[in-house]
């Protein structure tokens with residue numbers, strides 16, 4: 001009889017399981033596991049350039065602030081963690097003043113830096129070789145490392161518009177088409193640090209040589225190193241899918257990863273590239289192209305393994321619905337605004353080059369609690385960094401956000 005009941009029970013369980021799949025029910029309800037447990041609170045985000053990373057930064061700043069987590073902020077009056085130089089621990093505020101034998105650690109690190117993980121020597125030929133005081137010196141051992149990358153063609157287009165005036169290689173080029181038609185007449189390797197935005201910028205941000213030839217063995221070796229150091233690399237073209245996967249892996253709440261797009265350009269200042277220019281961009285940024293191809297593949301394999309298509313689309317729909325709800329609640333006209341329309345200067349984003357960077361106006365009738373939530377979501381990155389810096393280091397002179405005046 002015992003055996004009989006077990007068989008019936010198994011049959012019943014199997015039927016339920018199949019029925020659940022058939023009816024599109026939440027199979028994960030029956031199989032918790034990975035989704036349970038405390039949220040991950042040790043996070044290192046490598047903030048790459050022109051990749052929607054400002055929006056990710058806002059998500060991390062908000063999480064840090066609401067959970068009272070320490071953030072590894074740029075020291076003194078700086079706005080970056082040493083970029084474009086390779087990261088050193090002393091670029092972080094509060095490091096180096098702990099006294100002998102102590103090492104200050106932080107929960108969240110997410111400002112611009114050029115990745116340099118460790119004190120130990122990396123393999124010969126990697127950008128990381130032999131440098132002291134890497135990221136691992138200030139982050140706990142169990143830290144979750146992730147980053148985001150974007151199609152290098154649109155990444156380069158965005159960088160060209162944004163850094164036109166500051167990057168030597170871009171300065172005298174009339175357009176990106178002109179630049180890519182004969183890049184070597186504009187791009188001089190000897191100015192390589194200042195020119196990092198002009199070629200394989202993401203490869204550079206990960207700490208590698210952005211002028212290296214894109215040879216197979218070299219590329220494969222560097223990608224293998226990245227796989228070792230980063231648990232996840234997100235894709236800007238699939239931003240919402242990326243946030244769903246991130247939330248799943250970090251076990252965060254939905255509202256933790258809902259965001260308003262920040263540091264976004266107006267349509268007017270986004271250039272349409274000819275097909276020929278696009279092909280040239282892929283060749284000019286061949287290392288970034290290989291990087292993107294690789295992590296676009298691993299991203300979708302991960303989504304498949306962790307969530308599957310049905311759960312993914314359900315979660316993306318939930319995220320978008322909540323985002324629309326918060327936009328309606330917080331934002332005047334639920335829409336982004338240009339610099340001349342933004343009334344609160346605390347919400348005015350930094351402007352650069354020919355890019356017309358958009359921001360938000362909040363609805364005027366919000367209660368205090370809602371206002372705090374909305375304000376955090378709409379706050380541009382420099383203002384938010386200054387705010388966190390003042391909270392964490394009340395005794396230090398505050399960050400001076402020059403462009404706001406006074």
Ligand SMILES: *[C@@H]1O[C@H](CO)[C@@H](O)[C@H](O)[C@H]1NC(C)=O
Pocket residue numbers: 068070
């Ligand atoms: C936040 O953290 C700091 C130091 O890490 C601590 O002194 C402070 O009491 C904490 N505040 C809250 C509200 O938990």
Ligand SMILES: *[C@@H]1O[C@H](CO)[C@@H](O)[C@H](O)[C@H]1NC(C)=O
Pocket residue numbers: 151293296297300
């Ligand atoms: C990225 O991966 C998706 C899904 O496999 C694919 O549809 C898309 O074409 C890929 N993008 C590029 C630029 O290769």
Ligand SMILES: *[C@@H]1O[C@H](CO)[C@@H](O)[C@H](O)[C@H]1NC(C)=O
Pocket residue numbers: 338339340341356
């Ligand atoms: C901002 O938007 C308004 C309304 O669309 C437009 O009239 C104005 O020219 C824009 N200003 C800038 C600086 O782009």
Ligand SMILES: *[C@@H]1O[C@H](CO)[C@@H](O)[C@H](O)[C@H]1NC(C)=O
Pocket residue numbers: 368
């Ligand atoms: C809301 O904030 C304002 C300004 O900080 C304060 O004067 C007011 O008392 C607050 N209202 C409530 C209900 O907390």
